[in-house]
Amino acid sequence: MNLIIVAVISTCVAVVYGNTTCQTPNGRSGQCITLTECKPLVEIINNPKKTNQDVVLLQKSKCGAIEGSLVPKVCCPSESQAGPGDSLNGACRTPNGEIGKCVSIYSCQYISNMLKPPVSNENLSFVQKSKCESSEQYSVCCRPPPVTEVKTKYSAVGGTCQAQLTAFPPEPNSSCCGEMVAVGNKIVGAGGEATMIDEHPWTALIEYLNIMDSTISLSCGGSLISNKYVLTAAHCIAGKVLQTYTPNKVRLGEFDTSNDGKDCVAAAGGGEDCTDGAISFNIEKIIPHPKYGQTAKRNDIGLIRIQGTAPYTDFIRPICLPSKDLTLPENTPPSFSMSAVGWGKTEFKIRSDVKVQISLPFVKLDKCQSEYGGRHSSISLGTGQLCAGGLSGQDSCKGDSGGPLVYEYQSKFQLVGVISFGPADCGKEGLPGIYTNVYQYLDWIKSVIVQ
Structure with a gap:
């Protein structure tokens, strides 16, 4: 008998006999009641896009019939009884008790992020408890994206920061730098992965005008450090690059360079998360380090002053300058790794359209020098530089020059390094990438910035 007809017949029953406890197909306790009294199952019946799994769930939920009739009774979990993994019409309850949706783990960003190494026992336990039943092989109960939380945070903090930001970089302990709404020159290797759409909102792209044919190219990155200045590599704005290209504009709020206008990705729990669209600012002044x-x-470091002022949004925010030199032995955290971010070439030797990031281990300068000394004797590293990487197939390289090397310190992201150079064959085992140590240039940065 068609389930819709059964539902209609059930509504005509005036007398309901005593209910008994039962166990749902998902192993939870429930009440054996008439079908029309069970709202979650009625929603499945009335859903024109029922899946085969929904039908199986309905069939397995039957726990009897009303005495003297063929009207079915079902084992129905109340909302208070529903627990982690209970999936009714795609709805479920997370381990934290929130109503979520049973989706593929790959579609739930905040849960899939919990499985990024190193994986804590707490995160592993949460993922295991989030398991639910769906047509996907690996499914988890994923709460909807916290849209209200994000807007509240932005309205409370964003408006204040928009008013307070100046040409001078915010202090590292400020709530107006180094924070992301989301809770990673070339990026190569399996370890390189696309960032979430609102990650690393300080990452900038430099637009170049080819003086020979007037075409526009994107060859270097940078980091927004205030509402007027972008920090980049000196070789991106001085030297050989100027023989062919003129730095023309700075692009902020970019995610996917292949797309004009707003960039959108699927959001956990359904719907889309979209940027506001990238903004290009004319360049007012370029300031390479005088000793480059x-x-x-x-001394591969420089500043770009933009015309106008950068807004403070979910997708455009400054990063904090470093509060201490993390390369010094007394300051270096255990198992110290940092993240390089950019749009450079991938492991497939083509430029990435979307912003990508990769985690790179810190390498002490003396070890780094010994690696380069045997293969590139002309390279002499100094205190204004730091090294990271040296793993096969994982590196920052051509196309990412000038971009950020960041570290999350005391819940704030700080700009530890500027991507400078590396071996021609990027991602080569034993040869780390070389970065400008931003902390060593704080005095110079602050000396050249004007309001």
Whole structure:
């Protein structure tokens, strides 16, 4: 008999006999009641897009019939009885007791992020408790994206920061730098992965005008450090690059360079999460470090002052300058790794359209020097530089120059390094990438910034 007809017949029953406890198909306790009294199952019946799994759930939920009739009774979990993994019409309850949706783990960003190494026992337990039944092989109960929380945070903090930001970088302990709404020159290797759409909102792209054919290219990155200044590598704004290209604009709020306008991705729990669209600012002034080029590969740092002021949004925010030199032995955290971010070439040797990030281990300068000394004797590293990486197939390289090397310190992201250079064959085992140590240049940065 068609389930819709059964539901209609059930509504005509005036007398309901005593209910008994039962166990749902998902192993939870429930009440054996008439079908029309069970709202979750009625929602499934009335859903024109029922899946085969929904039908099986309905069939397995039967716990008897009203005495003297063929009207079915079902084992119905009340909302208070529903627990982690209970999936009714795609709805479920998370381990935290929130109503969520049973989806593929790959569609639930905050849960899939819990499985990124290193995986804590707490995160592993949460993922295991989130398991639910659906047509997908690996399914979890995923809460909807916290849209209200994000808007509340932005309205409370964003408006204040928008008013307070100036040309001078915020202090590292400020609530107006180094924070993301989301809770990673080339990025190569299996470890490189696309960022979430609102991750690393300080990452900038430099637009270049080819002086020969007037075409526009994107060859370097940078980091927004205030509402007027972007920190980048000196070789991106001085030297050989100027023989062919002119730095023309700075692009902020970018995610997917192949798309004009707003960029959108699927959001956990359904719907889409979209950027506001990238904004390009004309360049008012370029300021390479005055000692860049005097010593090979040293002092590779510079500033770009933009015309106008950068807004403070979910997708455009400044990063904090470092509060201490994390490369010093007394400051280096255990198992110290940082994240390089950019749009450079991938392991497939083509430029990435979307912003990507990769985690890179810190390498002490003396070890790094010994690696380069045997293969590139002309390279002499100094205190204004730091090394990270050296793992096969994982590196920052061409196309990411000038971009950020960041570290999350005391819940704030700080700009530890600027992507400078590395071996021509990026991602080469034993040869780390070289980065400008931002902390060593704080005095210079602050000396050249004007309101």
